[in-house]
Amino acid sequence: MPGADSTPHHINDFVIKIGTVNGTGSASANTLLMKALFRMGIPVTGKNLFPSNIQGLPTWYEIRANHSGYNARTGRVDMMVAMNAQTYQQDLAEVSPGGYLIYDSSWPRDGQLAREDVHLIGIPLADMVNRHFAPARVRILMKNIAYVGALCALMDIDGDVVRGLIEETFAAKKKLIEPNMQAIALGHDYAREHFECPLPVRAEAMNGTNDHILIDGNQAAALGCLYAGATVGAWYPITPSTSLMDAFESLCKRYRTDPDSGEKRYCVIQAEDELAAAGMVVGASWAGARAFTPTSGPGISLMGEFIGFAYYTEIPAVFFDVQRVGPSTGMPTRTQQCDLMATAYCSHGDTRHPVLLPADPRECFELSVAAFDLADQLQTPVFVLSDLDIGMNDWMVPKLTWDDDYRPERGKILSAEELEELEAFHRFDDVDGDGIPYRTLPGSHRKGAYFVRGSGHNRLGGYTEDASEYQEVVDRLLTKWETARGMVPAPVSIDSGHHTDIGIIAYGSSHGAVVEALDQLAGNGIHANYLRLRAFPFSDEVHEFLDNHATVFVVEQNRDGQMRSLLKLETDVDPGKLVSILHYNGLPIPSDAVSKRIRNHIRKEAVA
Amino acid sequence: MSFIRKPKVEWAGQRRNPLGLTIRDYEGGMSTLCAGCGHDSVTAALVQAFWELSIKPEQVIKMSGIGCSSKTPAYFLSGAHGFNSVHGRMPSVATGALAAHRDLIAVGISGDGDSLSIGMGQFAHAVRRNLNLLYIIENNGVYGLTKGQFSASADPGSKSKAGIENRQQAIDPVAAAISLGGSFAARSFSGDKQQLVPLIKAGLAHPGCAVLDVISPCVTFNDHEGSTKSYAWTRENHESVTSADLVEPAEAIEANYEEGEELPVRLHDDSVIRFRKLEADYDPGDRAHALEYLERHRAEGKVVTGLLYLDQDLPEFHQLSGTARQPLRDTGFEHLNPGADALETLQEKMR
Numbered sequence: 001m002p003g004a005d006s007t008p009h010h011i012n013d014f015v016i017k018i019g020t021v022n023g024t025g026s027a028s029a030n031t032l033l034m035k036a037l038f039r040m041g042i043p044v045t046g047k048n049l050f051p052s053n054i055q056g057l058p059t060w061y062e063i064r065a066n067h068s069g070y071n072a073r074t075g076r077v078d079m080m081v082a083m084n085a086q087t088y089q090q091d092l093a094e095v096s097p098g099g100y101l102i103y104d105s106s107w108p109r110d111g112q113l114a115r116e117d118v119h120l121i122g123i124p125l126a127d128m129v130n131r132h133f134a135p136a137r138v139r140i141l142m143k144n145i146a147y148v149g150a151l152c153a154l155m156d157i158d159g160d161v162v163r164g165l166i167e168e169t170f171a172a173k174k175k176l177i178e179p180n181m182q183a184i185a186l187g188h189d190y191a192r193e194h195f196e197c198p199l200p201v202r203a204e205a206m207n208g209t210n211d212h213i214l215i216d217g218n219q220a221a222a223l224g225c226l227y228a229g230a231t232v233g234a235w236y237p238i239t240p241s242t243s244l245m246d247a248f249e250s251l252c253k254r255y256r257t258d259p260d261s262g263e264k265r266y267c268v269i270q271a272e273d274e275l276a277a278a279g280m281v282v283g284a285s286w287a288g289a290r291a292f293t294p295t296s297g298p299g300i301s302l303m304g305e306f307i308g309f310a311y312y313t314e315i316p317a318v319f320f321d322v323q324r325v326g327p328s329t330g331m332p333t334r335t336q337q338c339d340l341m342a343t344a345y346c347s348h349g350d351t352r353h354p355v356l357l358p359a360d361p362r363e364c365f366e367l368s369v370a371a372f373d374l375a376d377q378l379q380t381p382v383f384v385l386s387d388l389d390i391g392m393n394d395w396m397v398p399k400l401t402w403d404d405d406y407r408p409e410r411g412k413i414l415s416a417e418e419l420e421e422l423e424a425f426h427r428f429d430d431v432d433g434d435g436i437p438y439r440t441l442p443g444s445h446r447k448g449a450y451f452v453r454g455s456g457h458n459r460l461g462g463y464t465e466d467a468s469e470y471q472e473v474v475d476r477l478l479t480k481w482e483t484a485r486g487m488v489p490a491p492v493s494i495d496s497g498h499h500t501d502i503g504i505i506a507y508g509s510s511h512g513a514v515v516e517a518l519d520q521l522a523g524n525g526i527h528a529n530y531l532r533l534r535a536f537p538f539s540d541e542v543h544e545f546l547d548n549h550a551t552v553f554v555v556e557q558n559r560d561g562q563m564r565s566l567l568k569l570e571t572d573v574d575p576g577k578l579v580s581i582l583h584y585n586g587l588p589i590p591s592d593a594v595s596k597r598i599r600n601h602i603r604k605e606a607v608a
Numbered sequence: 609m610s611f612i613r614k615p616k617v618e619w620a621g622q623r624r625n626p627l628g629l630t631i632r633d634y635e636g637g638m639s640t641l642c643a644g645c646g647h648d649s650v651t652a653a654l655v656q657a658f659w660e661l662s663i664k665p666e667q668v669i670k671m672s673g674i675g676c677s678s679k680t681p682a683y684f685l686s687g688a689h690g691f692n693s694v695h696g697r698m699p700s701v702a703t704g705a706l707a708a709h710r711d712l713i714a715v716g717i718s719g720d721g722d723s724l725s726i727g728m729g730q731f732a733h734a735v736r737r738n739l740n741l742l743y744i745i746e747n748n749g750v751y752g753l754t755k756g757q758f759s760a761s762a763d764p765g766s767k768s769k770a771g772i773e774n775r776q777q778a779i780d781p782v783a784a785a786i787s788l789g790g791s792f793a794a795r796s797f798s799g800d801k802q803q804l805v806p807l808i809k810a811g812l813a814h815p816g817c818a819v820l821d822v823i824s825p826c827v828t829f830n831d832h833e834g835s836t837k838s839y840a841w842t843r844e845n846h847e848s849v850t851s852a853d854l855v856e857p858a859e860a861i862e863a864n865y866e867e868g869e870e871l872p873v874r875l876h877d878d879s880v881i882r883f884r885k886l887e888a889d890y891d892p893g894d895r896a897h898a899l900e901y902l903e904r905h906r907a908e909g910k911v912v913t914g915l916l917y918l919d920q921d922l923p924e925f926h927q928l929s930g931t932a933r934q935p936l937r938d939t940g941f942e943h944l945n946p947g948a949d950a951l952e953t954l955q956e957k958m959r
């Protein structure tokens with residue numbers, strides 16, 4: 001075993017990975033650990049790397065602490081907590097040279113754990129908890145808490161913070177406080193007595209988390225739906241979008257239930273399938289409610305018919321696609337950015353839809369509110385394209401804020417009074433020249449009655465098979481698309497401050513990796529400007545950015561470079577200057593996957 | 609779907625309902641279905657029923673899927689919002705619309721192809737949720753719009769126009785509705801307006817999903833010898849379980865029928881339709897009995913019509929979900945948005 005001094009010092013810059021067995025209750029221990037670091041003021045992110053299984057298979061949780069706030073994966077593991085004997089070998093292999101591996105030494109592991117450049121820390125976790133706790137379930141749970149205790153000693157994590165968190169967590173179940181405290185002490189004391197504490201990889205209080213929160217994207221999106229005033233949610237369970245509706249429903253229970261009568265000012269419908277969920281959203285939006293459905297790729301496939309219908313009949317609807325790995329059932333619990341094309345052009349015929357691209361939970365909140373406004377204003381389906389990484393992982397983001405002056409942008413809805421004044425109402429008449437007609441809601445006024453039809457219709461709303469009448473409507477929908485271009489959220493640009501003709505384009509959850517890669521590249525003397533896309537259709541800034549750079553790296557998490565294709569299709573960019581940087585193995589993209597490949601590409605170009 | 613606007617002629621002495629509307633006000637565009645299509649008689653019955661019930665057209669939503677039958681909403685109540693959705697998925701759209709606005713009066717019109725094949729799932733779940741919808745199936749045993757393929761309601765042994773015999777089992781929407789836990793299941797015949805109009809009224813009044821299967825012959829593809837959904841066959845083989853009388857609210861209704869012999873259905877304006885039993889031992893409140901009765905007559909090749917099953921106490925969709933009385937779409941934003949302070953408090957837990 002190498003001496004501690006061969007280990008580089010990592011203060012507030014490390015990765016802890018915990019390997020456990022699915023269903024053993026390690027989630028609360030991991031959350032406790034992460035929150036403790038967060039409360040010490042250290043920026044953190046936590047990622048679940050879990051199997052599509054309920055119980056028994058290996059699962060990992062990876063915490064990255066970084067004083068600069070980088071939140072992407074690094075490919076490094078400084079501290080491995082190996083709680084699953086099944087994966088000991090794999091876990092050991094993953095530890096970075098000079099790193100540490102904690103394992104349960106209740107059973108001898110002679111020869112099994114052999115690596116010269118890794119420090120092994122054996123703690124008899126099972127023995128310790130078995131001696132202190134009787135019930136089997138408690139033993140399993142407390143073994144997890146005990147490793148948190150050990151980490152407190154080994155990594156100098158503030159014990160008071162941890163104890164405070166335990167008290168808060170179990171404020172309602174006081175009986176649980178004592179065993180948790182005990183388990184923390186067990187792990188802590190053992191580590192103290194047997195190992196050098198703290199290790200060179202350690203935490204130190206700082207103040208990098210003020211005004212920040214820890215939240216996952218689905219919870220944040222659910223808050224967005226609540227704050228935007230959505231009242232109807234229809235869905236069919238699918239990983240990784242399920243927790244969005246769960247969160248929405250529990251928020252509604254809390255904030256939308258009349259305390260006196262118990263009446264619900266919301267309606268959440270678990271549909272029989274995604275086709276029905278989409279139909280319910282279309283029906284509810286048509287009748288004037290703000291309605292949405294959360295789903296993932298397979299659900300989008302099923303919703304296609306209704307999405308095209310809503311596009312052509314100009315009914316607002318909000319679709320959340322929390323992407324997982326495709327194609328087909330793919331890997332349901334792994335992440336990808338693989339539904340961009342499927343959403344942008346979803347359905348048969350000529351269809352195009354606004355797609356919003358949040359990069360983190362905070363944007364899930366903001367862009368879901370924007371999605372409802374846009375859907376209403378444009379009278380069209382709008383997608384919020386999140387992914388498993390954003391949706392189900394724990395992110396540190398600046399606190400969410402809300403402006404109480406906000407009122408929903410309901411778009412062009414004619415009221416009963418306005419209809420009364422009107423000589424005649426024509427559903428698809430482009431009165432204002434922006435491609436957006438006026439709509440009426442059922443139940444408001446007889447004059448506003450019209451027939452919604454997915455079949456050919458003319459400017460007035462009547463059925464038509466007339467060539468020019470049909471074409472007039474679909475051409476007007478293109479005018480609307482142009483209007484949308486100026487309404488969708490603008491991209492965010494990061495200028496390198498240097499004169500450079502290298503550009504990077506990315507979106508969604510790839511953002512964190514790109515931000516870190518930019519700094520890594522700058523360290524190598526490579527400067528690049530960065531444009532983070534937040535929406536399709538592409539606004540003018542996107543066209544300008546493409547014009548202004550000789551090489552544009554497009555970073556994304558899918559095999560086929562879907563954003564690159566979309567840029568080729570929707571702009572007049574010279575395709576030769578778009579270079580794909582792709583990552584699609586189902587794990588969130590690490591920063592060096594971006595920087596290395598950009599470096600290599602530039603080097604190769606220089607040689608050529 | 610195509611439709612031609614009907615000219616409206618007013619003349620003095622036209623009968624008006626209490627809203628001051630004539631029956632013409634309840635019509636829609638001119639039908640473009642084949643002359644003699646059963647669906648047009650259903651349209652006529654709908655016009656009559658809505659007019660007699662004095663329902664304001666703008667309170668009504670007319671929902672449908674795709675098929676000749678699903679064009680029906682274009683031909684009545686032009687003052688109501690209509691919605692021609694996608695094939696087989698009318699129920700989900702109606703569910704969403706009613707979730708948003710529970711006070712709308714919803715009538716969904718579908719076909720046997722639309723509801724019993726591609727839409728079987730949505731049909732089943734609308735029934736199961738007891739959505740407050742009059743769900744009419746215009747049942748002709750074929751796909752009309754796609755030119756004559758057998759539908760899932762085609763009886764085994766019945767023959768297509770080309771003489772091919774159907775060998776698969778038929779789905780009976782009434783039996784299906786009853787066994788799915790439906791609260792209202794009825795059958796009628798497009799050629800029997802006497803029975804159809806009151807059934808439509810009862811279905812509209814029913815708080816929950818009222819499934820009304822109407823045998824509605826397709827004159828073009830399924831009105832031949834060997835068909836069991838033709839006019840001739842249906843006329844010959846249909847047997848009524850109940851017939852109906854409307855009792856005006858002014859009358860002392862309760863005393864008017866003998867218990868056990870009649871089934872009263874209360875309408876919106878407090879009038880009552882009494883369904884008189886034609887079969888002495890028929891009990892429309894007994895699920896098992898209704899199913900047994902249907903099965904027995906099916907085996908004999910008989911089409912039983914009338915109000916076959918009714919449970920007026922089963923909670924409908926909104927009661928089941930505990931939704932607010934006021935339509936959600938009319939709920940003020942101040943009741944929906946918890947505000948900045950609540951967001952602040954909520955986030956304390958996230959630190």
Ligand SMILES: Cc1ncc(C[n+]2csc(CCOP(=O)(O)OP(=O)(O)O)c2C)c(N)n1
Nearest residue numbers: 675676677695719720721722750751752753
């Ligand atoms: C997804 C889809 N598949 C197929 C069709 C073609 N289609 C239109 S109507 C219809 C059958 C209609 O039959 P039914 O509901 O019995 O109505 P009818 O025309 O007999 O009144 C079919 C298969 C379609 N419109 N959409």
Ligand code: SF4
Nearest residue numbers: 642645676752826827
């Ligand atoms: S094809 Fe049949 S169902 Fe369609 S309109 Fe003609 S008669 Fe009616």
